[in-house]
Structures are given as C-alpha cells and as structure tokens.
Amino acid sequence: MNKHFDAGPPQDEIAPKGGSVVHPVTSVGAQFFDALETRDPVAREAALMAVLPGQVAHAKTWSAALKQILKDVNPAGVTSREALARLPVTRKHELQERQQASRSVGVDVFGGFSTVAYGRQMPRIFSSPGPIYEPEGLARDYWRMARALFAAGFRPGDLIHNCFSYHFVPAGSMMESGAHALGCTVFAGGTGQTEQQVQAMAQLQPAGYIGTPSFLKIIVDKAASMGVPLPSLKRAMLGGEAFPPSLRDWFAERGIAGYQCYATADVGSIAYETEAREGLVLDEGVIVEIVRPGTGDPVTPGEVGEVVVTTLNPVYPLIRFGTGDLSAVLAGPCPTGRSNTRIKGWMGRADQTTKIRGMFVHPGQVADIVRRFPEVARARLVVTGEMANDIMTLKVETACSGPDALATKIGEAIRDVTKLRAQVELVLPGSLPNDGKVIEDARSYK
Numbered sequence: 001m002n003k004h005f006d007a008g009p010p011q012d013e014i015a016p017k018g019g020s021v022v023h024p025v026t027s028v029g030a031q032f033f034d035a036l037e038t039r040d041p042v043a044r045e046a047a048l049m050a051v052l053p054g055q056v057a058h059a060k061t062w063s064a065a066l067k068q069i070l071k072d073v074n075p076a077g078v079t080s081r082e083a084l085a086r087l088p089v090t091r092k093h094e095l096q097e098r099q100q101a102s103r104s105v106g107v108d109v110f111g112g113f114s115t116v117a118y119g120r121q122m123p124r125i126f127s128s129p130g131p132i133y134e135p136e137g138l139a140r141d142y143w144r145m146a147r148a149l150f151a152a153g154f155r156p157g158d159l160i161h162n163c164f165s166y167h168f169v170p171a172g173s174m175m176e177s178g179a180h181a182l183g184c185t186v187f188a189g190g191t192g193q194t195e196q197q198v199q200a201m202a203q204l205q206p207a208g209y210i211g212t213p214s215f216l217k218i219i220v221d222k223a224a225s226m227g228v229p230l231p232s233l234k235r236a237m238l239g240g241e242a243f244p245p246s247l248r249d250w251f252a253e254r255g256i257a258g259y260q261c262y263a264t265a266d267v268g269s270i271a272y273e274t275e276a277r278e279g280l281v282l283d284e285g286v287i288v289e290i291v292r293p294g295t296g297d298p299v300t301p302g303e304v305g306e307v308v309v310t311t312l313n314p315v316y317p318l319i320r321f322g323t324g325d326l327s328a329v330l331a332g333p334c335p336t337g338r339s340n341t342r343i344k345g346w347m348g349r350a351d352q353t354t355k356i357r358g359m360f361v362h363p364g365q366v367a368d369i370v371r372r373f374p375e376v377a378r379a380r381l382v383v384t385g386e387m388a389n390d391i392m393t394l395k396v397e398t399a400c401s402g403p404d405a406l407a408t409k410i411g412e413a414i415r416d417v418t419k420l421r422a423q424v425e426l427v428l429p430g431s432l433p434n435d436g437k438v439i440e441d442a443r444s445y446k
Contacts, residue, residue, distance in 0.1 A: 034147075037147075037281075037340065038337055052079065053079055055310070055314075055317055056078045056087075060075060065112030065113045066317065069090060084310065085289065085297070087296070087319060090318065091321075092266070093351075095266070098111035098113070099113075113316060120138075121315070124173065128170075128265045128266075140180075141177055143170070144285045147269065147283060148261040149184070149237055151275075152237040153234075153235040153259070154208060154235065157183060159205070159207055161187050161197075161204070162179070162189055174263065187200060195226070198219060202228050208234060209233060209256075212240040216238065217247065217251075220256075233255070235258070235259070238259065239260060259272070259274075259275075260280065261280075266318060267309045267311045268283075268311070269283045270288065270307070271283060274338060280344075280345050282341045282343065285311070288308070290304075290329055291306050293436060301331070302328055302331065303434055306326060306350035307323045307343070307350075309323060347436060348435075348436060353439070357392075365418055366438045366439065369410065375406065380395045381393070381395075381438065383440065392422035392423065393423040395426075396427065406426065411423075
C-alpha cells in the first residue's frame with residue numbers, strides 16, 4: 001500500500017504560502033472571518049497566481065498521478081488563468097478510475113494523488129461513493145470550513161450540534177475541524193436517533209445545527225410533536241442536498257437562520273452563503289473556473305458551466321479538478337462587503353452523457369464538433385422521439401450567412417465524431433438557454 005511514494009516532506013514545509021493557514025477572527029463581534037475576505041480583488045488574484053506555480057510544481061514532484069497528468073507542463077509558466085486553462089481537467093470519474101486501477105495491483109489506494117502516506121501526516125481516511133478514498137492531513141481546519149461557519153453566524157464559544165455523518169464520509173469531520181478552528185465546541189450528534197437528538201438539544205442548548213436541511217426539519221418536527229422547545233437553536237449550516245427557499249422560510253418562521261455551504265470530499269470548502277443571500281462567495285483557498293461541460297474551456301462570465309477547482313492543499317493537490325457540478329458566476333461583489341467572486345450555487349450535474357441509438361454521446365464530442373467551426377458560438381444536442389426511435393438535432397448558434405452550406409458541413413462533422421446522423425438547426429446567437437446543458441434528453445419514456 002502506498003508503495004510508489006515516500007512519506008514526503010512535512011506539511012508545514014510544503015504548504016503554499018497562505019494555502020492552508022487559518023486566519024482566526026480577531027474578536028467575537030468581528031464582521032468578517034479575516035482580512036482576506038475584503039481585500040482588493042486585484043490583490044487577491046495576484047496572490048493566487050503567485051502561489052499557483054509552486055502548487056503545480058509541488059503536485060508534479062510529490063503526486064505520482066499528477067506527475068503523469070502534468071508531464072508536459074512547466075510549472076513556472078502557470079502564472080495566469082489563461083495558462084491554467086491550458087492544463088488538463090481531471091474529472092471525478094477519472095480520479096475514481098485511477099484509484100481503482102492502482103488498488104487492483106496493490107500499489108496505492110489514492111491512485112497516486114496523495115502526496116503523503118499512512119502514518120503521522122495522514123491521521124484519517126474517508127470514503128465517498130465509488131468508492132473514492134480521501135486522505136485527511138494535519139493542517140488545522142484541513143477542509144477550510146471555519147470561514148463558512150462564521151458567515152453562517154457561528155462565533156467563538158458557541159456549542160454546535162453536528163448531525164453530519166462521522167463514519168465513512170468526511171462530512172462530520174469537515175465540519176467539526178472547522179468549528180474547532182473557529183473556537184467552538186461540538187456535540188457529535190451524527191445521523192439518526194431523532195428523539196435522542198431532540199433530548200440532547202434541549203439539555204445542551206446548542207447555538208445551532210450543522211447537517212442536511214431535511215434532517216433538521218425532521219428534528220424540529222419531532223421536537224414539536226414531543227412538546228419539547230428548542231429555544232437556543234438560532235442558526236444552521238446546511239449542505240449535502242438542496243435547500244429550497246420554501247424550506248429556508250419554514251426554518252425562519254421557527255427562528256432558525258439557515259445558510260448553505262458548497263463543499264466536496266475531494267477539495268473541501270468551495271463557496272458559502274452569507275446573510276445577503278445573493279449567491280455563494282468563493283472560499284479564499286481555492287481557484288475556481290467555470291468551464292463548458294465536456295471540455296476545459298472557460299465560459300464567458302455569467303454562462304452556466306462545470307465547476308472546476310484547483311486547490312492549494314499540499315496533501316491532496318488537485319489541479320483543475322472537475323467537480324461535475326454546474327454553476328455560474330454572478331456579477332459584482334457580495335453586498336456584505338466580501339470581495340471574492342460569487343457563484344449561483346449548485347445548478348445540476350455536468351455529466352450529460354446520453355445513449356442514442358445504442359451509442360454513447362458525450363458533451364466533449366459536441367465540443368469537438370463546435371471547435372471545427374469558428375462561426376459557431378454554442379451548440380446544444382437535443383434528443384427527441386421515443387425509445388428505439390431517437391431523433392438527434394444539433395442546435396447551433398451562429399450569425400453566419402449561407403446557412404445551408406454550414407448546416408451540411410456540421411452534419412458531416414456530427415457523423416464523423418459520433419458515428420450517428422443528426423439534423424442541424426441554426427439559431428441566432430443568444431437563442432439557446434443558459435442552463436449548462438450541452439446534451440438535452442427530451443425523449444418520451446412512456
């Protein structure tokens with residue numbers, strides 16, 4: 001196990017400057033978690049680009065997988081978003097495939113992505129569906145959750161009731177380590193045992209809850225049916241599933257202010273909600289891009305695409321990791337004064353691979369077709385009809401004249417790339433929905 005790498009250098013020596021450092025709040029009444037949240041956006045971008053070459057170099061040196069993935073990359077030249085966008089995207093299914101292949105020959109459970117081995121520098125390992133195994137390092141607030149908890153209203157000295165799972169998945173540990181870094185005490189409630197959860201909340205009087213919104217609703221409903229008041233429960237950090245406005249309002253009616261966070265087991269905290277409730281503010285420890293699904297090409301600002309994250313984590317230094325989630329950048333800064341970029345939050349999944357007439361068609365294939373025609377801005381493959389009678393139509397945005405000739409050439413490219421025939425429909429620029437869909441399955445399954 002972990003035979004292909006040694007223990008690596010100590011984490012405090014390899015961490016990119018500012019990468020995993022917790023900047024604690026200066027006082028209980030502080031408005032922001034630290035000064036990083038309000039710095040000039042130009043200064044922030046310069047700081048991120050300054051540490052990026054070192055992180056890429058570190059990944060190539062200590063991660064066997066990234067040494068291979070980035071074999072043709074000169075880290076010293078990765079000093080801008082344009083340079084970063086030329087690096088390959090590693091998507092979640094590729095990470096899983098590398099882990100599975102590596103485990104099958106008994107080499108490394110992490111597929112070569114971890115820079116440290118079992119022992120002192122890796123106190124815990126977690127598992128996500130797949131399974132995908134994730135290491136936890138030694139850094140205080142390793143998953144960078146303290147900032148999100150602060151934005152949700154938690155403060156040093158609070159007791160937090162943590163109902164994320166503590167086994168297999170990292171969610172419980174992610175939140176607990178962030179709470180500790182913030183200066184809070186945690187009750188490890190975990191999942192299930194609703195009546196005991198109510199009893200513990202009534203007796204311990206926590207300032208708030210961490211967990212899924214659906215389980216919090218179950219707890220609040222159970223407390224009401226038991227006739228047990230929960231007067232201390234004033235705030236909640238929620239994740240792991242959708243948090244619709246209707247449920248947010250339901251909690252507010254009962255005196256609970258709930259806020260979302262967006263995090264994954266692979267990269268930790270990505271973005272968090274603030275009291276402005278206008279999108280999610282990006283975490284200070286990641287570089288986020290929005291790319292066209294199936295490609296590594298950044299979209300125009302405001303366009304929906306896949307969230308791609310580069311972490312500054314030295315233990316698990318994922319470079320251009322495709323989360324598979326859809327989102328879009330919001331214009332302007334957060335009304336709270338936090339100056340980092342905002343995104344809309346989770347808007348669906350980017351992997352739209354669809355089986356058509358017995359053949360799998362991928363978003364990347366649609367992108368390959370579009371690249372062949374400079375006059376085409378965007379495209380959307382729509383599949384209609386009934387099962388066994390699929391009709392494939394590629395809708396393309398173009399302002400080009402001579403549409404018949406262009407449509408014929410695009411049709412030939414579709415057959416070349418997908419081995420399938422399709423209709424081609426030319427539409428005006430801006431006609432296609434801004435929802436991140438590259439392939440739309442509109443077939444009838446009756």
